[in-house]
Amino acid sequence: MSLVFIFFIIILLLLWITTGGFLAQASVKLHQFRNLDDNFNTAYWKTFTAAVVTWCLVALAVILIILIMVGGFAILPEIEGLSAVASVSGAKSKLSIFLIIVLIISFCLVLFNGVYATIGAVQMKKSPKYDSSNKDMALAYRDCVISSVTSILLCAFIVIILITYIVVYYKKKSQGTVNQVTK
Secondary structure, eight states, X not given: OOHHHXXXXXXXXXXXXXXXXXXXXXXXXXXXTTTTOHXXXXXXXXXXXXXXXXXXXXXXXXXXHHHHHHTOGGGSOOOTTSHHHHHHHTOOOOOBHHHHXXXXXXXXXXXXXXXXXXXXXXXXXXXXXXXXXXXXXXXXXXXXXXXXXXHHHHHHHHHHHHHHHHHHHHHHHHTTOOOOOBO
């Protein structure tokens, strides 16, 4: 198990929590405006849906961290300095299809959240009833934009984790220190 991967997962979790907080806040602020027109109604439902998906991602990340801490060392590749911990648990370094699938699903859901947060912001601005001097409308718009940007960061982190994971596995494989692929 690698401290680098744990570090990345913790950063992802913190960014997901941040994104979820901003999306939930935008959704709460938009709730009072959802009946103004179709644009605000769309913005509300997009941010609400994205907030729910984000909190599901947070739950998924917490479950993954718990699995890793409780003994799912086989999920991540063995890295120097931690090989003793992995060998005590009996885990061997394997390419985990489970982890790759989790990362790909997470990437798709984060991309979905970013798109929905962006649609929410665009729909608010398109509405003729949007008033930037209204504090709640302005905050909801700002929260959607922040959620969109953090979603882009999350997508980048997930790609970095996935590429790093695969590169580390194949580097170890070329050194002859890994087993075959596990499901």
